Amino acid sequence: MKISQKLISGILGMATISVIVGAISAHQQLKIAKYLAQQEAEEVAGLLGYFVSHELEYHELRSRKEMLAQLQEHVQSLHKQRQRDLEIVDRNKIILADVVTEDIGTRLDRDRNNEVGKTIQDGIPRTYVESSPEYPNGIQLIAVAFKTNKGETIGAVILEYTPLYKAALATAEKNIIVTLFISLGCSVFALAAGYLLSKSISKPIKQLQLAVVNLAEGKLDTRVSIRSQDEIGELATSFNKMADDLQYSRNELVNANEQLRDEITERQEAEAELQQALKELQKTQIQLIQSEKMSSLGQLVAGVAHEINNPVNFIYGNLEYTDDYTQQMLLLIKLYQKHYPYPEPEIQNANQLNDIEYLIEDLPKMLTSMKMGAKRIREIVLSLRIFSRLDKAEFKTADLHEGIDSTLLILQHRLKAQNNRPQIQVVKEYGEMPKIQCFAGQMNQVFMNLLTNAIDALEEAFQKELCPNPLIRISSEQVNENAVIRITDNGSGIPKEIQSRLFDPFFTTKAVGKGTGMGLSISYQIITEKHGGSLECISSPGQGAEFVIAIPIRAGKLAQSSIA
Incomplete structure (x- = not known):
């Protein structure tokens, strides 16, 4: 909560207390008016009781009828003087005297909650509302115990309460009005004083608050112009000095940061160049190593393939002629065997010793295997040459x-x-x-x-x-x-x-x-x-x-x- 709100809340609380005190005072005045009305009713009842006691004590020989008639005259006299309804009942709630003479001797039946009976029993005055044809909206009455001067309750006196209350209220009305006006004036004065006081305090504080917010947002050129000689003025002076010091420190820090940023940028650029150079060097190294490796391997493979290729081609090419020559020689041997079935003994011994029949059968197979091997070598050499791709x-x-x-x-x-x-x-x-x-x-x-x-x-x-x-x-x-x-x-x-x-x-x-x-x-x-x-x-x-x-x-x- 803001300071101005706290001040206004405090002053408003004081004004509220003043109003509450005034209201309590007015309420007390109303209670006093009620008390005065009750006192007047008890006073009337006491006077009538005194009359009855006096008549009973000094006029014992008078008949009850004469005493009641005298009591009725008093009731009529009071009604004429103060214009108030008044009636007296005995302990059995039988009406002894009444402004309306027709009701004398009848039982009081308009007391629905038996308020009169309760007052006769305990002697405590009570007010109640009575509804009747004469008063369709109801009339407020007060019942007071009707006692002798010796304190003996012999019935109840019932008076119209409203005139009594109005008469007492008229007496207290001036005091109530004065009290209310004083309370209202105090409240208005307290509110006005609180508003002016809160405004005089909160305005410079708001300036300081706004300056602090601007300073926190980076507006270091913010200053406050409060020239008062109180604590707020001293606080404003301290704030301005702090802002000056902070702005100076910030300028120094900005200059240092710019210098550091330049150095970092230069170092980062140098590191980036070094990293790029290192990557290029590694890439070049890999390429050189691999190129040299593959070049050497390719040259080696190509050289070996070339050296093997020549003799293999020589062997593979001559195998065709060798096969033809061998077939011709074998054909010649078969012709000799056909036309000279009985050769010389020396030829027969050589034939048996060298197993000419086996040689004739195995020599073609041997030449075929040699051709297959030479072909395989040629395929390997061709694969080596394809792989080297020189x-x-x-x-x-x-x-x-x-x-x-x-x-x-x-x-x-x-x-x-x-x-x-x-x-x-x-x-x-x-x-x-x-x-x-x-x-x-x-x-x-x-x-x-x-x-x-x-x-x-x-x-x-x-x-x-x-x-x-x-x-x-x-x-x-x-x-x-x-x-x-x-x-x-x-x-x-x-x-x-x-x-x-x-x-x-x-x-x-x-x-x-x-x-x-x-x-x-x-x-x-x-x-x-x-x-x-x-x-x-x-x-x-x-x-x-x-x-x-x-x-x-x-x-x-x-x-x-x-x-x-």
Whole structure:
């Protein structure tokens, strides 16, 4: 609650107390008026009682009829003087005297609640309302005990209460009016004084409050202009001094903050440049290492393939002639056996010693096996050359299925059964997919990295007895304008918390010495940056892992920029 409200509430409370005191005083005056009316009624009853006692004491010889007649004269006299209804009853509520003479001698039956009877019994005056044909709205009466001067109750005196009350009220009315006017005046004066006092106090306090709010909102140039010599004036002076000090401190702090902000900005810019330089350096380092690695590997593979290719081609080419020559020689031997069935003993001994029949039967089989082996060597050499792609290093159309098959041929030794695990089964589900424009050698590198990781994951899962039948599934399909290749294994899977870091440089989950953390990172760069595609990992613990490659079938803008 505000101070002005508190002051007004206090003054209003004082005014209310004044009004309450006035009301209590007026109520007391009314009670006094009632008391005076009751006293007058008791006085009348006492006078009549005194009359009756006097008549009984000094006029004992007078008859009851004469005494009642005399009492009736007193009632009539009082009625004429004060214009009030008056009647007297005995203890049995028989009317002894009344303004209405016809009622004398009858029983009082208009007292429904027996108020008169109760007053006769206990002597306590009572007021009640009597309804009659003469007074359809009712008339208020007061019953007072009718006693002798010796205190003996012989009946009751019933008077009209309203005139008595009005007469007493007229006496107290002036005091009531004066009391009410004084209370009302005190209340108005208290309210006016309280309003002026609260206004004189609350106005400067409101100025101070508004200044404090403005100061809290940052308006440090706020000042108050209160020139009074009281405590509020001293408070205003202290506030202005505090505002001056606060504004000075704020200016100093703002200058320091600006200087610090400039230094922080410069440092952040330097750190950002360092971070960017570090990223570029790491990226360049990875590319250099991988380029050197793949260049060396490609040169080695290409050199070996070239060196093997020449003698293999020589052997494979001469095997055809050797087979022809051998068939001719065998035909000549058969002709000799046909036309000279009985050769010389020396020839027969040589025939038996060398088992010419077996040689004739086995030599063609041997030449066929040699041709198959030479053909197999030629296929391996061709796969090595396809994988190295030194003869097709530029961006051109290539068959991805051919690259996958050559990669699988190179990794055949790792797919075979080992001492500590069974053979890894490879299921190829190739769909209809045209040749695409890509860097064939780099795509083979991606296939090599993904298949090598799948083999490592299957070996680890088999050692943990989580994968009794290791399997790699390779599927391909065309989705819209993209070639999509999926390489899936049934190993132990990859936890979700590390899936987001799989393609980060140097991040690896393998033991020390078994991985560099660059394979997936380089594969991601080849797919996304070189070919404008996407590489995604889908895996759940215990459900294996699936790597999805999607690249445009035709060269996009990103791939064209890579070519440039």
